[in-house]
Amino acid sequence: xxxxxxxxxxxxxxxxxxxxxxxxxxxxxxxxxxxxxxxxxxxxxxxxxxxxxxxxxxxxxxxxxxxxxxxxxxxxxxxxxxxxxxxxxxxxxxxxxxxxxxxxxxxxxxxxxxxxxxxxxxxxxxxxxxxxxxxxxxxxxxxxxxxxxxxxxxxxxxxxxxxxxxxxxxxxxxxxxxxxxxxxxxxxxxxxxxxxxxxxxxxxxxxxxxxxxxxxxxxxxxxxxxxxxxxxxxxxxxxxxxxxxxxxxxxxxxxxxxxxxxxxxxxxxxxxxxxxxxxxxxxxxxxxxxxxxxxxxxxxxxxxxxxxxxxxxxxxxxxxxxxxxxxxxxxxxxxxxxxxxxxxxxxxxxxxxxxxxxxxxxxxxxxxxxxxxxxxxxxxxxxxxxxxxxxxxxxxxxxxxxxxxxxxxxxxxxxxxxxxxxxxxxxxxxxxxxxxxxxxxxx
Numbered sequence: 001x002x003x004x005x006x007x008x009x010x011x012x013x014x015x016x017x018x019x020x021x022x023x024x025x026x027x028x029x030x031x032x033x034x035x036x037x038x039x040x041x042x043x044x045x046x047x048x049x050x051x052x053x054x055x056x057x058x059x060x061x062x063x064x065x066x067x068x069x070x071x072x073x074x075x076x077x078x079x080x081x082x083x084x085x086x087x088x089x090x091x092x093x094x095x096x097x098x099x100x101x102x103x104x105x106x107x108x109x110x111x112x113x114x115x116x117x118x119x120x121x122x123x124x125x126x127x128x129x130x131x132x133x134x135x136x137x138x139x140x141x142x143x144x145x146x147x148x149x150x151x152x153x154x155x156x157x158x159x160x161x162x163x164x165x166x167x168x169x170x171x172x173x174x175x176x177x178x179x180x181x182x183x184x185x186x187x188x189x190x191x192x193x194x195x196x197x198x199x200x201x202x203x204x205x206x207x208x209x210x211x212x213x214x215x216x217x218x219x220x221x222x223x224x225x226x227x228x229x230x231x232x233x234x235x236x237x238x239x240x241x242x243x244x245x246x247x248x249x250x251x252x253x254x255x256x257x258x259x260x261x262x263x264x265x266x267x268x269x270x271x272x273x274x275x276x277x278x279x280x281x282x283x284x285x286x287x288x289x290x291x292x293x294x295x296x297x298x299x300x301x302x303x304x305x306x307x308x309x310x311x312x313x314x315x316x317x318x319x320x321x322x323x324x325x326x327x328x329x330x331x332x333x334x335x336x337x338x339x340x341x342x343x344x345x346x347x348x349x350x351x352x353x354x355x356x357x358x359x360x361x362x363x364x365x366x367x368x369x370x371x372x373x374x375x376x377x378x379x380x381x382x383x384x385x386x387x388x389x390x391x392x393x394x395x396x397x398x399x400x401x402x403x404x405x406x407x408x409x410x411x412x413x414x415x416x417x418x419x420x421x422x423x424x425x426x427x428x429x430x431x432x433x434x435x436x437x438x439x440x441x442x443x
Contacts, residue, residue: 010197011131015142017189018124022146024181025120027154028093028174029112031271034254035158037377039167046102048255052377054105055251056370062113063366067223069117070126070359077192078123078130078355085118086182092116093175097168119182122362125342126355130193130218133202137343141286144339148282151275159268219415220350226357226413234407235296235344236361241400242303245393246334248372249310256386260318274327281335295343296408298336303401305333307394314390350415372396 033055041051073081092112099105124143132139162170194201226232249256257267285298292298309329316322341358349357376389 009202010191010199011139011194011202014127014131014189014191015139017185018127018143019146019149021182021185022120022124022143023149023153024178025089025116025150026147027150028158028178029089029116029120030250031151031155031275032158032170032174033251034271035155035162035170035268036167037252037255038258039162040099040105043167044102047377047381049374049377049381050102051105052251052373054102054109056372056374057106058109058113059247059373060113060366060370061110062117063362063370065114065117066122066359066362066366067356068359070122070355070357072118073123073126073355074353078127079186079190079192081118082123082190083183083186085115085120085123086178086186088115089119090175090179090182093171093178097171097175099168122355122358125358127190127192129342129346129351129354131201135202136346137289137291138283138286140339140342141283141289144282144286145279148275148278152272152279155268155271155275159265218351218354220352220354221357221413221415223353223356223360226349226353227360229349229413231348231407231410231413232357232361234403234410235348238296238299238400238403238407239341239344239361240367241396241403242299242306242340244372245306245310245397245400248376248389248393248396251373252376252380252386252389255380256313256318257323259380259384259386262318262323270323270327274331277327277331278334281331282339285335285339289339289343294408295340295347296404299340299344300401300404300408302333302336303397303404305329306397307401309333310390310394310397314387314394348412 037048037051037055040046041048069081069085089112092108092115096105096108096112099108124146125140128136128139128143158170158174161173165173191197221229253271254264254267257270258264262270288298289295306329309326312322312325312329316325341361342354345357345361346354372393375392376386379389379392380386
């Protein structure tokens with residue numbers, strides 16, 4: 001008001017709140033999975049592969065539910081789906097805490113996976129795509145900071161809670177915390193479209209005396225059209241192999257550190273450190289993404305860095321120096337992380353059905369992420385170490401990088417132009433008073 005500048009674009013308030021919500025949701029679920037493996041294993045006497053399979057099943061169900069959630073988001077809007085998902089996710093954490101048998105462990109984690117998909121990742125990526133155009137890469141990068149903050153802040157907090165209240169108390173804490181933070185921020189800041197608050201996309205100024213144009217029509221391929229393109233399958237396979245390696249490592253990173261002699265507290269601190277420093281790399285990747293022509297090439301480079309990072313652990317045997325080298329390469333290599341999917345898919349297939357297409361790609365990519373934690377757990381059960389798991393993850397990430405290079409050379413699908421909206425003709429006076437038909441309103 002004092003400077004006469006226009007107010008902050010509401011989209012940035014949405015992104016800021018999304019960072020907090022992403023941090024809480026990812027921190028209490030994805031980042032925290034590794035914390036539960038050993039305590040659950042010790043309490044019930046199950047093998048590590050058995051416990052890990054529950055987490056893998058959760059990832060599988062989440063992937064299978066993704067297209068349905070994406071379709072609901074495209075139809076009903078992210079706001080309604082996300083807020084409902086937050087309530088159900090909080091309740092599901094309380095349900096998982098009551099686990100007393102292996103079938104309950106699997107079933108309750110599966111329920112958590114379905115409702116978590118409604119409140120995490122797909123809705124936020126859809127919101128960024130709707131609110132930003134020119135600055136989408138940077139906005140996605142900022143939103144990705146929330147994912148890193150989940151590991152930086154929530155893992156140490158949940159580690160302390162677990163030491164005091166055990167694994168089931170930690171789940172109850174997670175459910176209460178999620179509801180108490182998510183619902184107030186969600187009701188306040190989550191809006192489906194800039195027109196909901198009287199603004200235009202990217203915060204463009206509305207001409208004086210003219211009302212906002214309302215929700216814009218989004219260009220893009222239909223899911224069926226996208227599935228017919230070789231590019232979608234190449235990207236899906238590339239992301240599947242990449243996330244096979246990344247997800248398997250992230251689920252087992254705390255058990256890995258402990259297996260090479262790192263204390264539980266230090267293992268949680270290393271995860272927190274990696275997540276914290278990763279904030280800088282995600283922001284940097286977001287800035288570069290708006291200037292890079294082919295995100296696929298950048299994804300291939302990041303994959304190569306991840307291969308070097310995992311190789312440093314394998315060669316060093318998990319020594320202190322090896323962990324230092326690993327963190328250096330991993331922090332840069334994982335910069336794209338969950339940002340790759342929205343950047344790749346919106347450029348290739350448009351925005352009209354982005355959430356549904358993202359969900360479909362999630363199904364195809366989930367096949368890899370489901371198998372990885374279970375296989376890694378079985379490898380550890382048989383050998384007592386993670387060396388062959390590291391080899392497996394390295395190979396998968398390398399194959400994903402090669403597929404990204406192939407995708408970069410594939411032709412881009414042509415996104416059909418939007419047809420003008422139908423308008424009722426009306427008679428207006430022109431020049432000498434002859435009636436003429438008014439031109440169609442711009443889209």
